Amino acid sequence: MSTAAPITWQDNTQSFTVMLGGQEIATYTYAATDEQRESPRPFFHPLRTTAGETVSAYRPWDHVWHKGIAWSLPHFGEDNFWGGPSYRRGQDYQWLPNNGRMRHESTLDAGTDDGGFRFSHALTWWTQAGNHVVDEIRTLRISAAPGGDSWTLVFETAMTNVSGADIQIGSPTTEGRENAGYGGLFWRGPREFAGGRIVGPDGTTGEALRGTRGPWLAFVGQHDNTCRHSTILISDAASNAQHPPEWFARAEPFACFGPAPFFSKEVTFAAGETMVNRYAVVIADGDSDQERLAHLATSAAQSLQHRAVKAGA
Template identity: 65%
Template sequence: MSHTLPDAPANGTQKAGLTWNDDGQAVEVAFDGVTLLKYTYVATDEQNESPRPFFHPLRTRGGDVVTAYRPHDHTWHKGIAWSLPHLGPDNFWGGPSYRRGKDYQWLPNNGAMRHQHTTTEADDAGTFTFAHSLQWITQQGALVVEEERSFTAVPGEDAESWTLVFETAMTNVSGADIHIGSPTTEGRENAGYGGLFWRGPRAFTGGTILGPGGATGEELRGKRAPWLAFVGQHDETCRFSTIVMVDDPSTGHPQPEWFARSEPFPCMGPAPFFSEEVLFTAGSTLRFRYAVVIADGTSDAGRATGLADRAAGLLKETAGQ
């Protein structure tokens, strides 16, 4: 079903002009005629790719795509997705599982996140919110997690950026405690991926990773920081784009460690289970919240910091809404 929110009066340089379409499997959201996101919430991927909702494509306001879907090197990478490789013995990331002393192994443990029901909301400022419930089902058919998830698409203060706010609340309904970890907690050094994970276009390979205080490069992998950014250049248009991911400290978790790579492929994400397992007790709820800024153009340390600061302000303003 298609929906249109008529243009609202200009607010500075910001202009509403929101449209969205939901076909019962995926929702697409556009601002000013540019489709900025598609969120597939009923995934039909193969079981060994851990079917789960994902964002792809994601575009800048200028129309450049900043995500990759099923890249040949890791077909279970899906744009931006909430993915956990070590939820106890189960894999909700996709692909093989890392086991201490045994390297990666294909195991019958790839679970799936199954959509239950949705709600949507839009306002006159051009902000769109989508919320839904999910059940996490192991490959053997056991229900282990019930999740309430939402995302909000917010147009930027200018015509060169917009922000995706992602929020999840996961409840352990397995009846037992679960340890959430990563390949690093299983013994693989500096490979603590898991959480909200972005896979960038192959053209972004060799791009620039930026962190607070002017820090750059893959040495930021495994470091704690409130945000991280990636700058890449597109094929065809030869334009640049900037992705900034910002953690919401109001959830009460420690500042996240980050998984980020520029080679052999571009990826980035706050990894809350990077180096230490987290005990997910039976019946408890874990909450995480992030902002992802998607901006046209290249960024130096100053611009990346400014985008991160604005996103952090947005998280603070909208906390609890």
């Protein structure tokens, strides 16, 4: 693919799709209509490499509330903004009337500039009981790498607690389930990525990385049909309060991972406080050795810095 491939986009009032040189690489559903028990919220799916390989899953039969890449919090006080049943200490998973919803309110900005696509929108968070608990401004940016074999999503969420009370944000681990601290920006991979390779900054691989801290983590999977590989890397911004975060990651029985800032310790989200978290997600064609992963991680960090400079300008 030419390094000069243009980024274009189209919107259908519920989602937008971004194209790179005519190849659809990302669709973001910002006004979700999923069932209440799946905690309707914005999500990215499908996600594709510049070679056209799909690297995300939507509503897999084992966890229908998994949606490509989404900002999802399972233990938001007593409420669940992840979807599915809630883990309760001594009771295992329980279906409770606590699945919240993130509602799109308005698009604040959308368009292309200096080779990238940007989108910003306002959301409100509502509990299943009908309480308005969060106002959020979410900002996204998609840009292509100069080499033409990868692209980067910068994801920023600024949540303001408007509930009138402090909220404890945690995970199943803070509720008592060992090494299950998921929650945050979460990626679910396609079915054929089961058995893929989880890789950390020091070259450590495998599910032993779950619960460890690091500035980034990557997953390399292989596709059915074409037998090609793809790489997904997520980098945590140094400005995030829990940086470097603990990571949740699995290769079996399915592929998933993400930074989990509330993995093992509850965080108090004070009434009136605004909590900001920023990440860079790199979607790359092909397999990746440690040298390439280090290069992708450096590019991701630069993308986060570029976004910070733009925000502060």
